[in-house]
Amino acid sequence: MSALLTEAFIGSLIFGALTAGIPLLLAGLGEQISEKAGVLNIGLEGMMLFGAYAGFAVAYSYSSFTIGFLAGGLAGLATACLMALLCVVWSMNQIVVGIALTLGAEGLTALLHHFQFSRSYPRLPKAETLPLPGLSELPVVGGALFDRNLLVYLAILLTVFMVWVFNRTQLGLNLQAAGDKPAALDAAGVSVKGTRFAAVLCTGFLGGLGGAYMSMVGGGLFLPFMTGGAGFIAIVLAMLARGHPLWVLIGAVLFGVSLSLATALQVAGVNIPTDVIQMLPFAMVILVLIIFARHSYLPPALGIPYHRGER
Amino acid sequence: MAAGDKSRLDGSALATVLRILLPIFLALLVGALLLLALGKDPLAYYGYVVKRGLLSPTGLQASITRMAPLLLIAAGLIVAFRSGLWNLGVDGQFLLAAVCVAALAPGMAAHGFGDVITLGACFIVAMVIGAAWSLIPAFLKASHGINEIISTLMMSFLGVSFANVLIKIPFNDPTTTVPQTATLPVEDRLARLGDSTVHWGVILAVIMVVAVHWMMERSSFGLKLQIVGSNPRAAIHAGLNVKLLTYAAFAISAGLAGLAGAVDLLGVHGTIRADWNPAYGILVIPLVFLARFNGYAVIAFVFFFAVLMIGGESAARRLGVPTFFVLVLVALLMLFFAVTEFLDQARKKKTGA
Incomplete structure (x- = not known):
């Protein structure tokens, strides 16, 4: 067991935990915005997948990570636009539309991958990192924590920014009202549908960005179905965080650890079947749900389309 | 269009037919544009799908055989959706049951148990395993009101990985090089109907769909489930045991998904390789919606979809269009269905109906 405590292992x-956790963090923060505003965005997995594909494809053809990330976010945003049109404006069932978007994203990206990349499986070069002066030279954790892609730091800053938005701004209040008491928001003269529409778009952009991080930085290539349920885990994170962005961050790191355990154990020379490792994050979600069942919180108007004047 | 909505008979017959055919037509049209963009001839593709899935005798028999697991899953989904429960974990329930039956059936057959006892035991085990896999989501929903969409999906991912662990370690057939379960001899599988390649599991599946439809429409138990589905608060006021009914709906729904796994294994495959996951469940969900939870309509849609699947699999080999394209078609179908549904509602509101 002493091998488990070596510098290489830690x-x-x-x-690995940070690499696996950042997409969850971005998508989870995004989902939190939607949920707060009263839209259950089941299509998050599809938005991540479109982001993963678009991010990789664009970064590969333009040889630029920045443009790639932007493309990934925009692909998620475009998917969210469709979702918002159908679910917010036209009040369609959010679950049916969410499943349809995820299925469509799975099929379409796998199809595009088949025709574009399945013969050559191109890879992106290793993503550029931005070493933080001083901190990145720390032993053991320095390289793993403070010599990362710019997006990693931005994602963590975003968490803090969202705490501020939720707690200190009118925008945060509006979001909360759209999910808790949409009629009150309407009475205050703020458009419920507009607020929700904007919230879903934010979710799409962040989900797409998370997907793009997965393909561009995490894997360096795109594979069909590569998000593998990360979008759904992100939904759970948002649900358990009860509207607090910091809890999404903590949850994302914990899930990142359980996802990265496989690689780390292999580094340490311990061999466990990959299927057992793949069960870990999902088993953890179930366990968390059972233990903290009473504490998960969803806004009262979640999933219910808003019609003015209806009770 | 909540999960608990009843199918309605309203508007003229023409409107109903239009409402169903229009989304299918639009989905095929957009699919055709996508094929064009990918440099494939859409007419050749659709023609080939129809030829191989519907018109050739072997293709038609394959399509009808494929209906068996799809119909059983659909039967389970009808119960869940009409009870207002989103059981999105059918794939895990299906696969785990199939894997356990794959381990059980060859063993029992080898020990000389008769066909009736072996098949009976397999069906029961499959239903129990499927139902057991829905126990945690049912508990979380019934006791804590936790959204079952998430919990069933998580259990599904967990079940699929767990099924692979079972195939690779305890149930692995050591005589094969690829990890897979022991193979059930062809003579011990479900009997064929006449000279065809169709097994009698299809008939069982059709009976189950009709039975479930009858249960939800005509029996008092079904009515209670529908009340829980459409208005849980009213159900409590009416003195119904909502918790128990929630468990029951989950168990029936997941049990039928498990049965689907048993029938698919005993009727067609006989063995399961590691990493096999047909993901039927997530594809059947849109069909059950399209049919508005109506059992008879489900049979028609499942037939249409089975033809698409079988034809699509042939086309993938022959025309180089991967089966992922069928996924895109299903997604398009669902979106256009939602749009027509919306336009229909808007029209009704306008006319004041």
């Missing part, structure tokens, strides 16, 4: 565990 370094690769932290490194």
Whole structure:
């Protein structure tokens, strides 16, 4: 067991946890915005997948990570636009539309991958990192934590920014009202549908960005179905965080650890079947749900389309 | 269009037919544009799908055989959706049951148990395993009101990985090089109907769909489930045991998904390889919606879809269009269905109906 405590093991565990956790964090924060405003965005997995594909394809053809990330976010945003049109404006069933978007994203990206990349499986070069002066030279954790892609730091800053938006701004109040008491928001003269529409778009952009991070930085390539349920885990994170962005961050790191355990254990020379490892995050969600069942919170108007004047 | 909505008979017959055919037509049209964009001839593709899935005798028999698991899953979904429960975990329930039956059936057959006892035991085990896999979501929903969409999906992912662990370690057939379960001899599988390749599991599946439809429409138990589905608060006021009914709806729904796994294994495959996951469940969900939870309509849609699947699989080999295209078609179908539904509602509101 002493092999488990080596520098290489801890370094690769932290490194992997952050790599796996950042997409969950971005998508989870995004989903939180939607949920707060009263829209259950089941299509998040599809938005991530479109983001993953578009991010990779664009970064590959333009050889630029920045443009790639932007494309990934925009692909998620475009998907969210469709979702918002159908579910917010036209009040369609959010679950049916969400499943349809996820299925469509799975099929379409796998199809595009088949015709574009399945013969050559191109890879992106290793993503550029931005070492934080001083901190990145720390032993063991320095390289794993403070010598990362710019998006990693931005995602963590975003968490803090969202805490501020939720707690200190009118925008945060509006979001909360759209989910808790849409009629009150309407009476205050703010458009419920407009607020929800904007919230869904934010979710799409962040989900797409998370997907793009997965393909561009995490894997360096795009594979069909590569998000593998990350979107759904992000939905759970948002649900359990009860509207607090910091809890999404903590949850994302915990899930990142359980996802990266496989690679880290292999570094340490312990061999466990990958299927057992793949069960870990989902088993953890179920366990968390059972233990904290009473504490998960969803806004009262979640999933219910808003019609003015209806009770 | 909540999960608990009843199918309605309203508007003229023409409007109903239009409402169903229009989304299918639009989905095929957009699909055709996508094929064009990918440099494939859409007419050749659709023609080939129809030829291989519907018009050739072997293709038609394959399509009808494929209906068996799809119909059983659909039967389970009808119960869940009409009870207002989103059981989105059918794929895990299906696969786990199939894997356990794959381990059980060859063993029992080898030990000389008769066909009736073996098949009976397999069906029961499959239903129990499927139902057991829905126990945690049912508990979370019944006791804590936790959204079942998430919990069933998580259990599904967990079940699919767990099924792979079972195939690779305890149930692995050591005589094969690829990890897979022991193979059930062809003579011990479900009997064929006449000279065809169709097994009698299809008939069982049709009976189950009709039975479930009858149960939800005509029996008092079904009515109670529908009340829980459409208005849980009213159900409590009416003195119904909502918790128990929630468990029951989950168990029936997941049990039927498990039965689907048993029938698919005993009727067609005989063995399961590691990493096999047909993901029927997530594809059947839109069909059950399209049919508005109506059992008879479900049979028609499942037939249409089975033809698409079988034809699509042939086309993938022959025309180089991967089966992922069928996924895109299903998604388009669902979106256009939602749009027509919306336009229909808007029209009704306008006319004041």
